[in-house]
Amino acid sequence: MTEVQKQEQKVSDLTEVIAELEKIVEEKPNNVMARHHLGLVYRKAGRVEDAIKQLEKTIELDNQSMESMINLGAIYFDQGDTDRALELNEQALGISPTMAEAHVNIGLIRQHRGEVEQAIECYSRAVQIDPKLITAWINLTSAYTMNEEDAKAVDAARQAVTLEPDSPMARNNLAVALYFNDEFQEAQRNMEKAEELGYSVDPRFRDALQAKLG
Structure with missing residues (x-):
């Protein structure tokens, strides 16, 4: 067919x-x-x-x-x-x-509105309720990155990858978080893994990472 x-x-x-x-x-x-x-x-x-x-x-x-x-x-x-x-x-x-999904959704709305601190609170509540909810960890990574809390972003991204090692978005988010945390070699490995899994990496991120790697 x-x-x-x-x-x-x-x-x-x-x-x-x-x-x-x-x-x-x-x-x-x-x-x-x-x-x-x-x-x-x-x-x-x-x-x-x-x-x-x-x-x-x-x-x-x-x-x-x-x-x-x-x-x-x-x-x-x-x-x-x-x-x-x-x-x-x-x-x-x-x-x-204790409906974790609703906390994630409210966090996404808050983040969309630029209310990043409130979004982080929502995502954090979601992972407390359901530590295996990967969407909460992925969104928490993004929010921490937006808030320039780079070490926390890396920790959240690692949690997402631990839950789903073959998640293209989790791998890309980890690559980005590692980049902002000045861990460029590991960022490259995760970027390449994200691509291998089918993620369309932003060319601007690729170029910025290559510049850091020399």
Whole structure:
């Protein structure tokens, strides 16, 4: 099967799933689980407005639906509505204060807004709750780097690589953190590993690192 055929198959599969879920929702409008999954599939199919409507309705029907809040928050974040994204993730945390994913999402929103100190607090809370959550370590690395806390960035990046040695992003983040911590040889090794794993390294970073290595 060619790549085009695979993509066509995916579209066909999504269409079938959407049709099945729409039928369930039509027959049982208060079926929270069906609406939640329909929202997720709509998003996957690129039908963002439909996804928003279903997830908003899911939360209206069940104000404890944390997964719907998290997923809807992600959509609003992608659309640039950080206020609504923040509101939804905070709503999820109000239900479950130890939901590490929500802490990460709030950290990402804070970091996007330039509120780096607050972002670090959110990511740090997330890794306290779930030390194996690699996205928290990756984002914490980035935030520490932005805040020029280079040694802490290296420590966070090493944690991410320890959890997933073959994560291209974790390897690249470690390379960048090592560069700013003046550990250029190890930075080069991790940059090359990131590329080997398929990461598209920023040419400006490569050039800057090569200049340091002479």
